[in-house]
Amino acid sequence: MDKLMNKRPVLWLLGIGTPALLLAAWWLASAGSTDTFFPPLADIVDRFRALWLFDHFGSDVLVSLRNLVLGYAIAALAAVAVGFVTALAAPVRWAVDPLIHFLRGIPPVALVPIFISLMGFGPEMRVASIALAAFFPTFIATVDGLRAVDRGLLDVAQVYRLSRRDRVVAVLLPAASPQIFSGLQVSLQTAFVVMIASEMLGPSRGIGAMTLLAQQSFMISDMWSGILLLGVIGFAANFLFDLVRRKVLAWYIGSRRLARAS
Amino acid sequence: MRTTETAPITTTDTPVVPEPPRLDVVHLAKSYGSSSQKGDGGKKVIEDLTFSVGAGEVVCIVGPSGVGKTTLLKCLAGLQPASSGYAAIDGRTISGPPPEMALVFQDYSRSLMPWLTVRKNVILPLRHLRLAKAELKARCDEALEAVGLSHAENQYPWQLSGGMQQRVAIARALAYRPEILIMDEPFASVDAQTRFDLEDLCLRIREDFGMTILVVTHDIDEAVYLADRVVVLGSKPARVLRVVDVDLPSPRDQISTRALPEFAEQRTEVLALIKRPA
Structure with missing residues (x-):
């Protein structure tokens, strides 16, 4: 453990240095490129600044982010709530289980056409597609997490006659939270994919729409800059998610680390 | 100081169970796996247990491991229903976790x-x-x-x-x-010194809070040291072999009490019961 701690700065250097080196290599290799499909990185960065930070920030970037946040939030809340009902009420579980396993097998992106036919190409369709696709990973993780709650803890809750509210808030929810967070992480990735996919169909605004449009109109630098932006947003979203997870699951991460060390 | 009105056990040579018992176990039986009345389809864990615990008493239950002690406690705590017979607090049959009871589980983790x-x-x-x-x-x-x-x-x-x-x-x-504290092998997985400390803590709780305490253990020395009475269980399926009245002076002390010849006698009596082939 000590040895690893000593290596920590080295590891950080590797983590930051490697992408930086790759970027530099891209910059140098693409400088002066005349290849239509691989424009110089300098051009891409130029377009990035012009397009995303100014012209289309309000009209597209914010639109995409709003859809993502809204759809993801709806999915997360609904998945945990429905997961609780499903896991704790045996009849519901038996009724819902086969349906869920059928639905989860459908690739999330394939759900988009349903919503297009139901709601057209408006933002409601995009939010609904994101929400439905992001629902399943968290829902399944919640049900699994609740089923795996230690019998011993449930006995304690029963012997001490905890109220239903305490049982849910102070025992079941935290006990299942490590699994719920794993589900939420997968849901976040799914939501991100569906956000972009939903924008690539029909007349649309958003980062995905803009990126596709750029490709179709041979504005290759614009296309690259859109891809770059998606990467940045994905990275930032995961980073934020991890911050929250570390905060909420501090007890879990701490106990696991201690268990491994001993 | 002991709460004296409920503790006539330690000094007299004819120990009397205080009346009425706080906790009463009557012909309690428990089998798993089958809800049929015959019981031959299911696994019988507890055959027929009858004993009682008086107010303010410390009673220990000992028996070979796997005898169904934990199952008994789950029935007492209202976590599982008895297959037949019943357990009662102050004459009220236990059908769910009783409000006056707390349970310390074996596995603290x-x-x-x-x-x-x-x-x-x-x-x-x-x-x-x-x-x-x-x-x-x-x-x-x-x-x-x-x-x-x-x-x-x-x-x-x-x-x-x-x-x-x-x-x-x-x-x-x-x-x-709680008025009644039940502990399931509470000191099984701690080191010897901590174990002594926790045993004395248990006795102090009885003095200070006037609780009725029931401890399940597989450690015969511990049972004799803690208890006013020891309920000795025989195994497979569980039944009461004998209730041994422990006649040791109070307050008890880890060194001097354990050095008493009476202590050795009592533990030998319990040990002989457990060792004897059923």
Whole structure:
């Protein structure tokens, strides 16, 4: 453990240095490129600044982010709530289980056409597609997490006659939270994919729409800059998610680390 | 000082069970796996148990491992229904977790909430009692003080040693102020020194809080040291072999009590019962 701690700065250097080196290599290799499909990185960065930070920030970037946040939030809340009902009420579980396993097998992106036919190409369709696709990973993780709650803890809750509210808030929810967070992480990735996919169909605004449009109109630098932006947003979203997870699951991460060390 | 009106056990040579018993177990039987009346389809864990625990008494249940002691406690705590017979508190049959009872589980690592600090673990069972803030704090402080863990109240259970975790579980039970405290092999997985400390803590709780205490253990020395009476179980399926009245002076002391010839006699009596082929 000590040895690893000593290596920590080295590891950080590797983590930051490697992408930086790759970027530099891209910059140098693409400088002066005349290849239509691989424009110089300098051009891409130029377009990035012009397009995303100014012209289309309000009209597209914010639109995409709003859809993502809204759809993801709806999915997360609904998945945990429905997961609780499903896991704790045996009849519901038996009724819902086969349906869920059928639905989860459908690739999330394939759900988009349903919503297009139901709601057209408006933002409601995009939010609904994101929400439905992001629902399943968290829902399944919640049900699994609740089923795996230690019998011993449930006995304690029963012997001490905890109220239903305490049982849910102070025992079941935290006990299942490590699994719920794993589900939420997968849901976040799914939501991100569906956000972009939903924008690539029909007349649309958003980062995905803009990126596709750029490709179709041979504005290759614009296309690259859109891809770059998606990467940045994905990275930032995961980073934020991890911050929250570390905060909420501090007890879990701490106990696991201690268990491994001993 | 003992709460004297309920404790005539230790001094007289003809020990009397205080009347009426607080906890009464009558022809209790439990089998698993089959709900049929015949019981041949299911696995019989408890054959027919009858014993009682008087108010303010410490009673230990000993028996070979796998005898169904934990199952018995689950029935007493209202976590599982008895297949036949019954257990009662003050004459009321137990059908769900009784409000006047607390249970200290054998496996402390599976009984404390790892996401709550020591203090919050102790408070958790009190939340639904709607106590005044000051009362809540006083109970929690007192319980942590009693087990010597006031300094660790803001730590998480997993940061503590096994013995300390079990003390947290005991503190949680104490703060709940049960009239009847049941412990399932509470000191099984702690080192010898901690074990002595926890045994004395258990006796002190009885003195200070006047609780009725039932301890399941597989350690015969511990049973004789702690108990006013020892219920000796025979195995497969469980039944009461004998109830041994422990006639040792009080207060008990880890060194001098264990050195008494009577202590050796009592433990030999219990041991002989357990060793004897059934």
